[in-house]
Amino acid sequence: MLLAALRQQVLRANQEIARRGLAPHTFGNASGIDRDGPEPLVVIKPSGVDYASLTPGDLVVTNLKGEIVEGSLRPSSDLDTHTILYREFPAIGGIVHTHSEFATSWAQAGRPIPCFGTTHADYFHGPVPVTEPLTAEEVAEAYVRNTGAIIVRRFKSENLDPIAVPGVLVAGHAPFAWGKSPAEAVEHADVLEYIACLAFRTAMLRSASVPSLTSGCEIPVYVSEHHYLRKHGPKATYGQK
């Protein structure tokens, strides 16, 4: 069996997708690449197989043209997106695609995730970009490959470094994340989901025009004082002390 070690890493990355709840059902896939042999080889999840029952032998090995080199199952239907990313982003070693809740909601809203805080800045150098929608011609011609092509186009047009910006939102679809290895790719997919969650709530708070949000203590002071003092200070009556 080719690439035993990489198979293990890709298997674990696929299991992590499920364990972290990043893709219900089989809405997600992970792959890894070995660039050291005579020709680069990709190990990828087979299509529509449950994460729980995956074995290393189920994984499919292809070359960068998407031709199957080893494996009896059909590869992930997203294979052509993975291979174009590996061809165009030579520094990456693993890719993870999910339909995780918050990141997918931003993708569906067609909006980049602004850098609202340091959790984001620790992992993504700038906003999480969102692609253009595909045109009808691009869908008809080669939907999956062109999904990769619009990702690459966004990175080139904004001169982004895929190592510094390790993920993207495909408009109307969902996120792709990557890294130097399959393990790093799944970590980035998970962090991207967390960033998207924080940013969703931040955006909601910022757009809420609540006068009360600026006026300090919203319950009457005589209630808040009463509550605070019954748990704290010399006259506390709460608990068993």
Next chain:
Amino acid sequence: MLLAALRQQVLRANQEIARRGLAPHTFGNASGIDRDGPEPLVVIKPSGVDYASLTPGDLVVTNLKGEIVEGSLRPSSDLDTHTILYREFPAIGGIVHTHSEFATSWAQAGRPIPCFGTTHADYFHGPVPVTEPLTAEEVAEAYVRNTGAIIVRRFKSENLDPIAVPGVLVAGHAPFAWGKSPAEAVEHADVLEYIACLAFRTAMLRSASVPSLTSGCEIPVYVSEHHYLRKHGPKATYGQK
């Protein structure tokens, strides 16, 4: 030990509060009443004790004046709210107080929960009412007892039947729920939280003025068709068939 069977029921109701995640830390309590003896007796959680370590013997037995009849621990700091409800609502047999997420948010917003659907209508006959805020005088005089008094006042002013409306939101505080037994009370506390969650999301959707919400398919039809047809119909390419 008095009231062994009721102690078991009250213990289980307190454990259910924790198991269902209705009150983090010790922000909640359950009680039950035995109305059959020479004087009615209440069994209630002790104050500030972890749900996980509670035993039947830790529970405190009081009369309807709040005087301790049996027990070495201090009763829940909310005892006087429980006793006034038992005095004024003679049909109820158990009370549960929580700080559950969504119900507390409605209480903090000071808004009754409208009957948005049949999940609500199955359990609550009309909106879930919200009390008035307490006045400074009521807080100073007897905060906990007056918390019960404003609940009773709301039910009397609207002529509500506590069996048909088995819970309430205390403005700026949190929900109380009740039922014919401690088990029913905790079930109602849990259903109230679920109703509050559904109503929160319904209110958000109703207040969202999104043009897109009326225009049908938001991603281009050539994308949605492509996706639908690659999983369904004679030309499906997804999975292993």
Next chain:
Amino acid sequence: MLLAALRQQVLRANQEIARRGLAPHTFGNASGIDRDGPEPLVVIKPSGVDYASLTPGDLVVTNLKGEIVEGSLRPSSDLDTHTILYREFPAIGGIVHTHSEFATSWAQAGRPIPCFGTTHADYFHGPVPVTEPLTAEEVAEAYVRNTGAIIVRRFKSENLDPIAVPGVLVAGHAPFAWGKSPAEAVEHADVLEYIACLAFRTAMLRSASVPSLTSGCEIPVYVSEHHYLRKHGPKATYGQK
């Protein structure tokens, strides 16, 4: 015992409702149909029985008129909705009713779920439809059966194929989903919940008019640069390397 294999499938679908958290308490039910015998027979959950304690023998067998053919328990109170759907949608083999969080919120808001992305398009051919409300006459005449009737009416009026649109929102109530088998029905109920969740967040983001959402990096660049560079690049100081 009639229909042993179908009983097993229906039992598992009911257990899946609970396992996936699609219906707290007993707010949900699954059924299946055998169309191969002399008369079509439906296997359905009994009313108000906990999912955890269900056994194959508890399930109730009825014909398409709703008459009990086998079983000592009362069938689900939604039986007449199931039977009308089986009569009118001859291609379906299983039905699942839930009160799942996000789908029910859309039902309560009385709004169809727009196709915001490919997760939706993979399973539903077009928006998830919502019924009209029932009239007072329809409720008085036969509430449960007419709940089925307004579903059928929506599908006929929009010329929808129940196999391509495997679910619906009943206005002010909750979702029904179906499929070729009970297993497919519960999968569709789960996917519908996920679609509804993504669409809720998408709708919220789209209706948020946050200027900040378009301006890129929201924290000062000197902060985001500092954070990015302390974890990445030659001067990284984070972790143990």
Next chain:
Amino acid sequence: MLLAALRQQVLRANQEIARRGLAPHTFGNASGIDRDGPEPLVVIKPSGVDYASLTPGDLVVTNLKGEIVEGSLRPSSDLDTHTILYREFPAIGGIVHTHSEFATSWAQAGRPIPCFGTTHADYFHGPVPVTEPLTAEEVAEAYVRNTGAIIVRRFKSENLDPIAVPGVLVAGHAPFAWGKSPAEAVEHADVLEYIACLAFRTAMLRSASVPSLTSGCEIPVYVSEHHYLRKHGPKATYGQK
């Protein structure tokens, strides 16, 4: 090994961060201080180490200048924030930093959390304050130490008592919480997250201008009556009674 008992407390506080889900990955840290020896000593989590694999011996002991007194691993990158807080807030004995979901969202929105209810008033005497953003000079000079300095500045400018207000939001970053011990600090971090969650939902409800929220029963009364009466009263048809 120095400070064996404090190491145990700090270890447990770090494990609690993970167990309560307050910081995914290693986005959080806990420390404690011993003020009884010849010089005060801080025990703190090492940088970038998983909570699950932490042992007491992995923890790092430093003095209040941040100099390592015992330990072979690099201390948390947030060490200088901890030490300035210990120097300036002499009554505190433990500090916990997290990136918990809701508290971080408020920090990213740059807004203090108003006291919307008694859950808040039980723990925080007044709103949860938010710092000013750091200036470019402060970041360049000493980012981590100045993060502590802006916290201290906020408390001094508003004359806040760190024991009565046991936490803060750092604008564009995340919360810090503290207490008399590491255990109390992590309890406060957890309560702060819960308060932030309740306040988020409260703010959303308050800013929703839904006419329906004031009109009582939103589904037609003939539907809600039908549902209520089929589960309650003499003509109930639900369940097995």
